[in-house]
Amino acid sequence: MLARVTSTGGPSTRNLDLNLLLALDALLQERNVTRAGARLGLSQPAVSAALARLRRHFGDELLHRTGNRYELTPLAEQLLSRITPALAAVTRVFDATPDFDPACSRREFTLVVSDYAATVLGDHLATIVATRAPGVRLRFQQQTPYHVGHALEVLRTVDGLVLPHGFLSDIPVVDLYEDTWVCVVAQDNPRVGEELTMDDVATLPWVVTYHQPTAFTPAAQQLRSIGVEPDVRIVVESFLAVPFLVAGTERVALLQRGLAERLAGAAGVRVLACPWDVVPLKEAFWWHPSLRADPAHRWLREVLAEAGRAASPIHEADGGPQQDLFPR
The missing domain is CATH 3.40.190.10 (Periplasmic binding protein-like II)
Structure with missing residues (x-):
């Protein structure tokens, strides 16, 4: 459990028990006093008392009954997205030590x-x-x-x-x-010879990772800068999935060499050099x-x-x- 501290902030946080963060997290995650108590190792009356204190602090019900279950209030929905980073930040404060012995640490x-x-x-x-x-x-x-x-x-x-x-x-x-970027194609792709060409790059269907303005593969972004717009058929937010989405198809994809060489045999793909000067x-x-x-x-x-x-x-x-x- 977190330590009890006395805040030097405004009236709303004076004498606030940081253990209430743990109770708030459990209540918002479980949406049930009994299950929250089991998660915390506390009795139902103790968790009910913590909920009452939280309701007084926030001036909000946090949990309201709908039929035979509880739902989060709009404020509780906001708190749900903030509680995990808040707990992590507090834990980091109390984990701090003046020195560090890796052989003895349990961090x-x-x-x-x-x-x-x-x-x-x-x-x-x-x-x-x-x-x-x-x-x-x-x-x-x-x-x-x-x-x-x-x-x-x-x-x-x-x-x-x-x-x-x-x-x-x-x-x-x-x-x-x-590392460097390489291209992967199916072992039995009939449209690709021993080397990949720029014509292959421009005409083959592509599997790409991410594909958003602020989330992209730099080598794929580089293609567009030299005037090649890939024919994107599949977008996936996982590098591990890429070669398996290429296998047995005419698709092509970019992958990091260090990963491509590990997965080539299992996925049934060939690893080929990119026919343009890829960014490192x-x-x-x-x-x-x-x-x-x-x-x-x-x-x-x-x-x-x-x-x-x-x-x-x-x-x-x-x-x-x-x-x-x-x-x-």
């Missing part, structure tokens, strides 16, 4: 990542953490366009965001590794400036950089170049 680090980053980077990061900090837990939260569009707000509630360069600026960042992909870890002096977060940043070097599809972990599979 949880939350990283917002794409399924691509979780696949390519996650195993290396998890291996290092398991060896040096066996009590530490990693939570990989699925990245969405909202996280990118509201990055600074999101970074107040998590430990960081793994995202390529080109989307964010003026936020502290640690570079992790470089530089994966990085973005974090809130308030964490600059946090010793635990400093350790996390160092471990992420090490995991990035090990995960790099462009270079071996010792820094030596790999053989270029797509010579120009």
